[in-house]
Amino acid sequence: MYRICDVAVVDPRDGSVTPHQDVHIDGGRIAGIGATSGPAGEAPDVDGRGRFVVPGYADMHAHPLNLGDPTPELRLMLAFGITGYRQMSGTPGLLRRRRRAADDDRTPRLLATPGPVLTPLNAGRPGTAAAEVRRQARDGADFVKAALITPEVYAAVQAEADRLSLPVAGHLPAGIDVRAASAAGFRSIEHLGPGLGVLAGCSCHEEQPAPGRGPIPAPPFRIPFAGRVADRMLQRLVVNPAQLTSSATLDATRDAIAGFDEGRARELAREFAANDTWNCPTLIRLRGQQLCDDPAFAADPDLRYVTAKERRTWAAAAAAFRRKFDERRRAVFAEQFALQLRLVRILDEEGAPLLAGTDAVGAAWVVAGASLHDEFDLLAEAGLSPLRILRAATSDPARFLHRERDAGTVEAGKEADLVLLDRDPTVSVAGLHAVGGVVRGGRYHDGATLTAWKEEAGRR
Ligand SMILES: [Zn+2]
Known part of the structure; x- marks a missing residue:
């Protein structure tokens, strides 16, 4: 006492x-x-x-437990005031270990974790996807995370998850309209999509077929049977998925920016509020992708907290980004980022619920712990008040997780x-x-x- x-x-x-x-x-x-x-x-x-x-801060989108030894990153998170986090990718082993693990008061609290993210590898078809949801529920997952699933699979996943009272969160399934996902009960949208996901729903060009969702982030986890080469490729993808943006997607991005309609955006935000669809924008993650070569990143003093190998990987990602996209193309990404900031402000103004998250660990320029403070700054840049930001990292995560009796x-x-x-x-x-x-x-x-x-x- x-x-x-x-x-x-x-x-x-x-x-x-x-x-x-x-x-x-x-x-x-x-x-x-x-x-x-x-x-x-x-x-x-x-x-x-x-x-x-x-209340202690929650990083509501993080992946520290993907690391072999997460302790340094977890300590770092705690050192920056993060007392809890939502792990956004799991494994059967992680779920098993969690059931046995005692609480460690020298690391942040694991607030929620899914089992393995849903991809064509474990959720290629409605039947296998529903079985995977059942398995994860049985293994003690707190939610299921959609990563790369089709609309047909999503419908089966949402139905099975509803039956088991398990929330579905993650990446909007490619090809599904964001309004339909919100109405169906998608619980939290990560990275504003990713890609054009939420932005596409704010476009006055929306009657056109929804554009592909752009830079498709690979699931930040290891595919068990993937060879070393595939593994390295996947890791590069996790570092900066924007690197894979095709010219067709870049054109679609240009269209979405040109067609952005504030009225549509406000209407969508109100639907999120009414349906209790949360957004975890991870603006620092989006910035690290879309402005990957910004020299401010390489000069960030917080880089001293990551390993030299990680620093080299991120610098290489920035160089690759600059090689691949000329100035005109980089300007599209920059405009996209600015529009995402505007969108977050609209979400807030219309009462759509928000969570603070970062996508640490592995993502380019996202330093565990420090990045939640970068996220605070970006949310402030978007126009959110300090109190609103505090809420997105404390009482709102408690509400989102139904932990208000214990936290918030x-x-x-x-x-x-x-x-x-x-x-x-x-x-x-x-x-x-x-x-x-x-x-x-x-x-x-x-x-x-x-x-x-x-x-x-x-x-x-
Ligand atoms: Zn993530």
């Missing part, structure tokens, strides 16, 4: 800030909150003076997964970056510990 003393408690739902509170932590939970009874005594009490406490606010009885900030996060996005300490599962990690974990990651 200890106290975080004399701290300002922030409620992400309404932005209220209650100063001079003591937050009592007992075991892994918040035992109580009340007016401060005085300054912190000796450790384990924590001095909260001048600080703000918010700083309240008695909830999990003690918290971030201590040195600045007010409701005033500016800089406040969201000012992580001065993290509580995970009740255990307090001070600023020095967080810095040490970052440095450790940087020494690899």
